[in-house]
Amino acid sequence: MATFFVSRLKSERDTSPIASGPQETPPMYELNGLSGEWLPLLLTYTNPKHLNSVTKSITGMAKTEMEAKLFYRKPLVVFVLGGPGSGKGTQCPKIVEHFGFRHLCAGDLLQAEIESESENGKMIQNFKKEGKIVPSEITVKLLQQAMQQSDNKRFIIDGFPRNEENRAAFENIVRIKPEFVLFFDCPEEELTKRILNRNQVTLLHILVAESLPMHLFTTFSVFLKGRVDDNIETIGKRLKVYFETTLPVINYYNSKGKVQKIDAQRSIKEVFEDVKSVFAKLRPVARVGSTK
Ligand SMILES: Nc1ncnc2c1ncn2[C@@H]1O[C@H](COP(=O)(O)OP(=O)(O)O)[C@@H](O)[C@H]1O
Ligand SMILES: O=c1ccn([C@@H]2O[C@H](COP(=O)(O)OP(=O)(O)O)[C@@H](O)[C@H]2O)c(=O)[nH]1
Structure with missing residues (x-):
């Protein structure tokens, strides 16, 4: 079977526009757990922009889906969780700056959709x-769309998964x-305290903006719109959802030895x-993406 597969790969490599396309680093594919003779063939598929077509192309050649997946070098994902106001959105840009991750905030992606x-959009808003x-x-x-559109293959995903269903859906789909x-x-x-303070700061900005001439006010108000959910009534509901449904997800990962707990009550600098x-x-960048 291996010989058959290698020869199919060779013919595909010779004719595929992907294979003859630009060579970009880092390599997107490698052979995990298979014979090293296949490695050079697969390293020709290195352009992240062709990810989907390459996957399809390999699926077409492979005898089973499983064979195709063996070639796909998976991105590295870190979930960032904590209650609303725990500092996720404050710390994530610092992680990006220091460690070169791409920051994906689930709440921001949903807001952009609204x-x-x-x-x-309307349903999400509700x-x-x-x-x-x-x-x-x-x-x-x-x-998934945001990950596919990114050239970066290391992601911090902030504010997700928030419940068991989120967690299972991500693992099953992505x-x-x-x-x-x-x-x-x-x-x-x-x-x-922090969430209420966050909204007060926004309200203060809006008051300042309102005292400005109309054209400046319009510009300011677009940037400084208050969050619909940073009010005492919704905060209570969000905290309830956090303790009842997100904490169990954190406990699940804890039982797998995957949680890095940070005391978030200290200053922003100490937390960082x-x-x-x-x-x-x-683990070093060179090893990122093993399919384990
Ligand atoms: N360590 C900290 N100490 C005090 N205030 C903080 C700290 N981290 C964040 N904040 C403030 O608390 C509010 C909520 O932080 P944010 O990062 O938006 O939380 P999250 O994204 O988890 O909802 C913001 O106004 C932020 O400036
Ligand atoms: O994966 C997610 C992330 C966010 N939200 C919704 O977006 C709101 C705000 O989330 P965000 O992460 O922006 O803010 P946080 O609650 O962490 O302050 C939540 O209360 C949810 O209604 C959601 O449904 N799923």
Whole structure:
């Protein structure tokens, strides 16, 4: 079977526009657990932009789906979880800056969907207002699209998965398990204080903007719109959802030894020191993407 497969790959390589396309690093495919003789053939498929067509192309050649998947070098994913207001959105840009990850915030992707006035926008807005979790297929699709569109293959996914259904949907559809889960642990009282403060800051901005001439006000108000869910009523609902449905997901990953817990109650700087030491231990870039 191996000989058959190699010869099919050779003929595909000779004729495929992908194979003769630009060679980009890092290599996207490697042979995991198979004979080394196949490696040079597959290293010709290195252009991330051709990911989908390559996968399809390989699927066409492989005798089984499983064979095709063996060639796909998976991205590295870290989930960033913690209650609303625990500091996920504050710390993630720092991780990007220091460690070169691509930051995907599930809440921001959903917000962009609301603002694009897409078919699902109104429905997402209603879930958000109620502090409820948007159906998994919508969020997973947005995350998957964002991952496919990125040239970076290392992602921090912030604010997801929020429940068991989210977790299972991501693992089943995207077929990637997180390298680890960064968990910002913060008491409820502190979370409430921070979220209310976040909204007050926004309100203050709007008041300032309102005293400006009309054209400046219009510009400002677009940037400084308050969050529909940072009010005391919705905060209560979001915290309930967090403790009842997101904490069990964190516990699940903890039982697999995958949680890196950070004490998020300290200053932003102190929290980042801990975050840094977690990411510094990460396996080197060259090994990123093994299919384990
Ligand atoms: N370590 C911290 N100490 C005090 N305030 C913080 C800290 N981290 C974040 N904040 C503030 O708390 C609010 C919520 O933080 P944010 O990063 O938006 O949380 P999340 O993304 O987890 O909802 C923001 O106003 C932010 O400036
Ligand atoms: O994977 C997600 C992420 C967010 N949300 C919705 O978006 C809201 C805001 O989430 P975000 O992560 O932006 O803010 P946080 O609650 O962490 O402050 C949540 O309450 C949910 O209604 C969701 O349904 N699924």
